[in-house]
Structures are given as structure tokens and as C-alpha cells.
Amino acid sequence: MVEKIKKAFDPRFDKVHTWPHLVRIEFLCAVITLLFLLVWSLMIDAPLEHPANPAATPNPSKAPWYFLGLQEMLVYFDPWMAGVVLPSLIIVGLVLIPYIDVNPKGNGYYTFHERKFAIVTYCFGFLILWVSLMVVGVFLRGPGWNFFGPFAPWDSHKVVPLTNIDLNMFLAQSLGLDFLRNPFMGMLFGGFLIVAYYSTAVLYWQAKKGSSEILQKLGVVRYGITAFLFLTMAALPVKMLLRWTFNIKYIMVIKQINLSI
């Protein structure tokens, strides 16, 4: 009873009638949006190009704009990763968010300092990876999927030297580690690197599980899933950096099963 009275006088639970307070806002939003949509549709026509011709491939061929972040990932990963595995993991990861975020704070209001990790991670994935790669794909990729500045004309004859090199060959050349030239050794080395990359999560767990309240609250299963998803997301900028700095093409190649990462 006391609880109920307290709740009734708590400003956070202050209630207003849906009619007219909410219905009015919804109605205005709808009318303004429809008006905007109508003016937009009067001013700008939906695109219609030449009739479909399977024999004439346009250059560049672009997916719809909302998939251009994924198409942009093709620069750094093979299609099985960029087009299938990573998009699936995005969906799975999004689904899992409520079950791996055990922080009870920030439920129903805007806050940054009460859930820094969650917000920074989401903003990084959404704004930096998804949205900005989409912008690059829409505006800065021209013929041959080559990079063009915002005002640079799209020269379809632009030639970009293909200097990308697999990691094992790069190390063999630059550090003289000749045993890496062997494809099998290269594969083992690349596999070792990938295992080591994901093992950092285990090391972090071992180092912090005694002292970190958050890790104890997460538990080993939730932590494992979170770390896997986080490191997989971070693999994209890691691969981008390796490409931009050392022209690395693949970390690991298993030719027998047609798998390259």
C-alpha cells in the first residue's frame, strides 16, 4: 500500500492521458512527415535507368546503399566472411545484446557514464563501422571499386597496383623468415595468430576475474560470448589497418577447403 502511494506521488511515474497528450504528438509527427514525403516525392523522381541488360555490367556495380557497408568489407575480407559470416554475426550479436549486458543501470533513460563500455561499443559498431563504411561505399567508391575523393572525377581507367601480399609471404620477405614461404607453415602460422588473437580474451579473463566485479557478474559463458563478438567486430579495423600499412591480403589461407581470412 505504502509502495503504491509512494509510486503515485513519484514524479518519475507521473502519468498523463494518452488522449490528447500522446495522440496529439503522434498526429503532428505523422502529418509533418507525410508532408515532407509528399514534397520530396514531388521534387525528386525515383531513379529509373536503362532496361535491365545482363550483358552490360555497369562499373561500378553497387548494392543498395544500406548494404554498401557490407560491400565495402569485401575490400578487406573474402565474400564468405564479408557477405555471409559477418552479417550473420551482426544479427546474432544484436539478438544477444540483452542477454550479455548484465548492467542493470541505464534502463529507460539516457546515460553515458553508467554504461560506458556498452555505448562506446555500440556507437563504434554502428556509427564508425556500419554508417561510415556505408558513406564510403556510396560516395567514395568509383569504377573498379577504387577509392575517389569527394570531388575527384570517376576515372574508369584508373589503375591501382595490386601489391597485396599474404602475411606469411610478407614476413618471409621483410624479416627473412624463409620457412613461412611453405604454404603449410604459412597456414599454421596464420592459424596460430588467429588463435592467439582470440586467446587475449582468455588472458584478460585470467588476469581480471579475481578483481573485476563486472567479470564475476558476467560469468564465463556470457564473458566468452561478449569477448568473441567484440574481438570479431574489432577484427575488421585490425584487418583494415594491416591492409593500409603493410598491404596484407590474408592472415591465413587453407587452400584445400577454399578458406582465406
Added chain:
Amino acid sequence: MNKLKLLLRDIQETIVQSQAWKSIFRHGYADTPRNRALAIASNVWLHLHPAKVRRHAIKLRYTWCAGGLTFLFFLVTVVTGVILMFYYRPVAEYAFVDIQYLEFDVPFGMINRNMHRWAAHSMVMMVMIHMFRVFLTGSYKPPREFNWVVGVLLITLTFLLSFTGYLLPWDQLAIWAVTVGSNMARATPLLGNEGPLAVQVGDLFDAAAGVKDTFITPRYDARSFLVAGTVVGSPTLLRFYVLHCIFIPVAASILMILHFWRVRKDGGISGPL
């Protein structure tokens, strides 16, 4: 003048007190708390809402109205889309000329098509903004975990709706965007003909079926299942048309019913506990 006023009031009273009027409108017009509640509860369209909502939850700076506008854009695409269906045949020979017919001959055809397309793009944008807002306010936290899952499925369906619709004008933009998009399916691990382990899985299936070089080839793999053949052609157009106009909208509608219902059942629009 006064007489006229009285007469008008009499007419109004007669109408408002009539059996027909009362059978349609279940509540009076007087601005009383009871009538405000009834305006919501006795209206089939508005009863999606509770009669009262928490004050903070209706602020635009809290919700950005993003979910509502996503739904509004969906409704616009449904209305304009049904009109487009009257003039459009999903066959490679006809599709493009039907779009031209819509643009140049059908009254209001151009603006109808424009509204369909721009509302669809807006819906994709708005659903991403809605998801961003819901994340920032932590509205996926208990007890709303499952509704977030439904939302993730809905955003996926929104992308698929837009992607399948992209093919229908059957112009260069359409078939090449869909070619680029569906080419990804070639690389599906195990089931795409260029994907990891494709050869091994194909050999396994071939051996089981007693055939040679049949399974997980360009003709029988994840991509050919999606586009109904080896290239984006007339069968793809029909397949995407049915997915776009029937299958995905129905699936999305079912999930939307669930999504909106769960907003209510999970305690209304989220807010500080």
C-alpha cells in the same frame, strides 16, 4: 440569429442522441477524464495505447518518434505498393515497360512510385535510428529483452523488404544491385559453390545421391536457391516479387503485432524504474 443557434443545437442534440450515432461513438465529447480514457480504450486504432502514459515517455527528445515513424513509412509503402501492384507485372518482358507506363500514363503514377520508393528508403533509415535510440536508452534491458529480439528480426526483414523491392523496376540499377548482393550467397560456407568446404560438401551429397558434379555447383547452391537459377533473370523477378509483396510483409506484420503488443505487456514505453 438566436433562433438559428437554437435550431442548430437542436439538430446537433438529435444527431448525437440518436441510436445510430451512439452505436458508433461510445463516449461523449465533454472533456472529462472518463471520456479521455474512453477515447483511447473504445477506439480500435488507438487502443494500441494505454489510456495513460508516463509523462517522460511521450517527449520527442526521449523517443525521437522513431518507432512510430518507421511504422508510418511502412503503412505508406503498403498503400502505395498496393496501388503499384495494379499496374505492374513481374515478368522480365513487361516489368520495365510497366514502370514506364506508371511514370508517364497512369494518373499520379509517378508520385505514387516516388512516394513508395522514398518511404521505403526512409523506413530503412528510421528503423536504424529507432534501434540506435532504443540502445541508448537501454530499453532492451529486462523485462524487454525479447522485444529487442523481435526488433532485430524486424530490422532484418526491413532490409530484405527493401532489397527484394530494389529488383522490381527491372532496370540496370535493379538487376546489378541484386546481382552484387546475391553474389555473396555464392560464398556461403558449405552451401555456396565458391564458399569454404563447398567442394567437400558437394562430393558428399553427390555420393549420397549417386550423381556426379551436381550439388553445390552454380546451378544447385545457396545462391541459385535465392535467385532461382544461375543468373538474376525472370524467375528471380517473380520470386522477389512474391517475397516482396506477400511473404515478407506478412511476416513483418505478424512480428509488428507481437512487437507493439509486447511494448504494452512489458510495461509500456521504457523509463526510469
